[in-house]
Amino acid sequence: MNKPTPAAVPAAFSRDIKTIVNAGLQRRHAAERRFRSYGLIAISLGLLFVVLMFANIIGKGYPAFWQTYVQVPISFDPAVIDPQGTRDPVAIESADYAALVRAGMRRMFPTVEGRTELRALYALVSSDATYELQRRIHQNPALIGSSQEIWLLASATVDTLVKGNIDRALDETERPIKDNQIGWVDKLQAAGKIEKQFNTILFSSGDSREPEQAGIRGALMGSFYTLLITFLLSFPIGVATAVYLEEFAPKNRWTDLIEVNINNLAAVPSIVFGLLGLAVFINFFDLPRSAPLVGGLVLSLMTLPVIIIAGRAALTSVPPSIREAALGMGASKLQMVGHHVLPLAMPGMLTGAIIGMARALGESAPLLMIGMVAFIVDVPKGIMDPATVLPVQIYLWSDLPERAFVERTSAAIMVLLAFMVLMNGLAIILRKRFERRW
Amino acid sequence: MSTTTIEIKTALDATLHSDTDADKRSSVEVTDYNNRQTVGKITVDHPKMVCRNVNVYYGAKQALKNVGIDIGINEVIAFIGPSGCGKSTFLRCLNRMNDTIVACRVAGQIKLDEDDIYDKSIDVVQLRARIGMVFQKPNPFPKSIYENVAYGPRIHGMVNTKAELDELVRASLERAGLLKEVEKRMNEPGTSLSGGQQQRLCIARAVAVNPEVILMDEPCSALDPIATAKIEELIDELRENYTIVIVTHSMQQAARVSQRTAYFHLGDLIEVGETDQIFTNPKHKLTEDYITGRFG
Structure with a gap:
């Protein structure tokens, strides 16, 4: 058999492996550390954005789970609800409940006069207040003739003001709420007649043009x-x-x-x-x-x-x-x-x-x-x-x-x-x- | 590539050993390396299965060439040979498991009793109920021990009542020598058993449908010697009721459990004979080399 001719010993074989490895060791470790820190930075950045997003959404969104209500003294006047006294459900259904709400509001602020002023006053409560009274009478016709303190849904502007999202320092013309309205709200708040309740409307109703009545x-x-x-x-x-x-x-x-x-x-x-x-x-x-x-x-x-x-x-x-x-x-x-x-x-x-x-x-x-x-x-x-x-x-x-x-x-x-x-x-x-x- | 290597090695062996110990061992004439005709007696008096001219192709590659062999009733026949020789391929032809491989094509004739198993009229479902199989790696279903054994009888509708099924499951486990060990844990998962027990569970599962033939594809290759001994003992007992075909890599195992042995080499069936004769007095050079451990 023909023997293979022995190859020349490569020069690398004569060097000391320990010193060679040691020389490059630091560089290898540094590369590894760098890679790890890149990973850490990437993950922290990702987490940071997730936290920011959640903080932003929750911070903005959680007030929506609370809704402002105004306590209004309502007198269920039979003359308004059922002028004929027939107790006919159809007649009762179509009564002018808005008048009851308006009367209630006037009762709280008897000094307010004039069409513009009164309209501003009525605007404190949502248009849903009317339906609320209608629902109550529908459920319990015995209420007719009685007087009750009823929590009515406040309008979205009042809600926004109460939640502190309207800058009072702004000029009146630049805010959605007028000075006199702010005054009334402050008075109501001082009297304990304004309250934030859990927002059931958000979960119980469909979409609406009025923000306070809009739900998902x-x-x-x-x-x-x-x-x-x-x-x-x-x-x-x-x-x-x-x-x-x-x-x-x-x-x-x-x-x-x-x-x-x-x-x-x-x-x-x-x-x-x-x-x-x-x-x-x-x-x-x-x-x-x-x-x-x-x-x-x-x-x-x-x-x-x-x-x-x-x-x-x-x-x-x-x-x-x-x-x-x-x-x-x-x-x-x-x-x-x-x-x-x-x-x-x-x-x-x-x-x-x-x-x-x-x-x-x-x-x-x-x-x-x-x-x-x-x-x-x-x-x-x-x-x-x-x-x-x-x-x-x-x-x-x-x-x-x-x-x-x-x-x-x-x-x-x-x-x-x-x-x-x-x-x-x-x-x-x-x-x-x-x-x-x- | 690997084929070439083996052939070169064989040729090398031939030049090295041709006229030394081989000639001393055999008194009769030994068939030469280059002759790939099957030597020995391929027929038996009472055949259960008869295979003639079986050729198997994987795509363009031929995996088995002209294999012809009889499998006798209530005998244990062992298929031995080096890796890639086609013994498992041939085993899987016997119950048409090769049908699942898309590129695989089988030509020739394989008869179980009088039925040609590759005939159109034969349904594989019926065929596989008649020819059970135990695989190399224990593969119990991920169900309870009871359910594993009850599965076959259930899908084939062999029993009518729960009591009948219970009896059948117990009898099958008994036949597989597993009943004592699992009697109290029938509802535990089959995979919770040890490897050897799992393999016996697979045997019990195969036995439960009362097949005529049981094919075993290296049933002990994943087991330790003690579990192997138990399975071998079991194979011997099962012979009373079933015909068993076993593929094995262990020549000792083939010698211990089988009555007849077939030696495969690179897709050819080289030699068939009584196990004693094959191991003491092989008639083909290749068989001799393999059993003496010279190659393979």
Whole structure:
């Protein structure tokens, strides 16, 4: 055999490895420290912005959870409510309750005279005060004839003043509230007749032009119905598609094409789905505008690719040994999938679904296209009623100049975030329940 | 690449050892390295399965070439050979597990009793109920011990009542020699058992559907010697009721548990014979090299 000629010993072999390594050691450690500090800086910056954002939203939004009320002595004068004395509910319903409110206000400030002055005085309470009295009489007609001290909703300007958001030093013409009104509010406050109560209206009523009467219930229910439709459509279809593509479909050019298209769909800007929904569901199928049904359909189209991709990833992560075990026992393919693969992939699929749903919850652009941006006062009672959703409501309110709407915008954002946390919590609970650690 | 290496090595071995110890060991004529015809008797008197001219392709690559062998009733037959020789591939042809591999194509004839298992009229579900399988790595379902064994009878609708099922599960665990150990923990997850117990659970699961043949793909390769001994003992007992085909890397195991042995080499079935004969008096050079530990 021919022996290999011994190669010349490289010069590096004759140097002392210890000194060589030591020489560069400091530089290596410094590089590592630098890298760590970059990481720390990046994380702290991120956290800082999160904290800033939350501080800003909560700081602005939390006053919206409290609403100013004025205690007004109301006398339910039968001569005003029921002049005929018939106690006819229809007549009582249409009585002039505003007159009762006005009388109550005059009773508190008997010295105020003149049309302009009186109008300024009446403006302290919200127009909702009238409906409030109407509701009370409707619930309890026995009140007619009695006199009561009633907490009535203050107007948004009073609310803003009480919350300290109006600069009293400004010139009268530059503030939304006049000097005499400030004087009355101060007097009422001194007498303990002004109070901040928990803002139930925010959660119980729909949108309104008057900030003190505007609530998010309409948007909340709209979001709920929309997401319900989205989930009911996209989850079963998404899971079925993922299972078919992953387990049953032949691997050929067609399935490749479908796969590429699904991946592309996941990256399509959401507004495009909105246009599609407008063209197909509203113009072609003639479904109603602004309806959660259409919103849900559009968001399903958007969520489907996410669920399919996550579902397929979950299916591939199921160990092949389980499939072999099932097939080896003589299980049919559907039994293998149904009994073994799908239960194991379910946690992953649910996670994908929740990610998709969270995205759908925060989506506003496609819904603008199908008319869910309309000003809708009534709380939707079903999937065909006109509705809006939380992000769109936030967008609508953020456009309005009143200070009271600014805090409501932040409050709505807080509710939206809470909704998302709730959904993610639910996802974790479901995942834990389905997850088998063995 | 690896094929070339092995061939070179074989050739090298041939030049080194051809006329030394090999000739002393065998009195009969030994078939030469280059002859890839199967030597030994491939037929048996009472065959359970008959395989003829089986060729398997993975895409363009041929994994098995013209394999022909009989598997007798109530015998344990061992498939041995170096890695990549095609023994597992052949085993998986016997219950059509290769169907799940897209690029895999099987040609030839494999009969179970009188049925050609690759015939259109044969459903794999029925076939796999008749030919059970135990895998290399214990793979119990992520369900309870009871559910693992009950799964087969349930999907095939073998029992009508809960009591019947209970009895069947217990009997299957008994046959797999596991009943005593798990009697009190039937509802615990199958994966909570030790490796050896898990493998016996898999055997119990296979036995529960009362198959005619049980295929075992290196059932002990992931187990320690004690667990291995138990499984080997079990295989011996199971022979009474079932026909067993076992693929193994351990020649000692093949010698201990099997009555017949088949030696595979690079996709060829090199030699088939009585286990005693194969290990004491191989008729092919390649078999001899392998069992004497010269290569593989």
